[in-house]
Amino acid sequence: MAEPLTLVIANKNYSSWSSRPWLAMTELGIAFAERMVKFESEDWAQNIAALSPSRLVPVLWEGAPGRGFATFDTLAIIERLHELFPDKGLWPKDARARARARSLAADFHAGYRAVRGAMPMNLHGSFPGKGMSPEVAQEIERLTEHWTRTRHEFGGAGPFLFGAYCATDAYFTPVVSRFVTYGVELEGEAHDYQDALLRTESYAAWRKAALEETEFVAADEPYA
């Protein structure tokens, strides 16, 4: 029998990396417990070393957090989940679709530094117009082109990049939520894709919990 899974995450309002495996597991029906360690808290200071080999979140534990087996870094967690649950659809079934899904997730993971830096995730916040620059606009254009092209090539009848929901869609959910926070208007296919992500049950659950949080983390609030 498989060991129970625990995902170590930080504040749902702010932690976009935490959200990705959480959303993927929730949307794809993979059972797990959540261990939240809030940024800038006593809990973080005292426990992050034991809970996270990288001292960052998210971390996936198989067995007891701190004592079981840890996989850290979002992309590695997604791959570990795919190995543990090959039939849950973390990646698309078709080999080329799967390669493209991994390319898009890895490309975002390693890049898009302008948009990630200037528009930090903040579900409580509303800062229309903030964070925009020529570099950010260029990255958004490149990203939305990817989305449109992928939808045409692989989307079929479903609303997500590869038709059915997969980990790449979880990757882009905290990106489209940033576009809401910072008032970035999308058009056409990219807008429809944003809409599909914002309507997922997993995002609704994450957002609801985020809006119940009351912490203000100054490091993640450049525009407050």
Ligand SMILES: N[C@@H](CCC(=O)N[C@@H](CS)C(=O)NCC(=O)O)C(=O)O
């Ligand atoms: N490449 C890592 C990045 C993780 C990361 O930067 N996590 C942030 C929260 S979203 C964190 O733990 N920050 C705490 C810190 O920098 O001390 C991943 O994909 O998991």
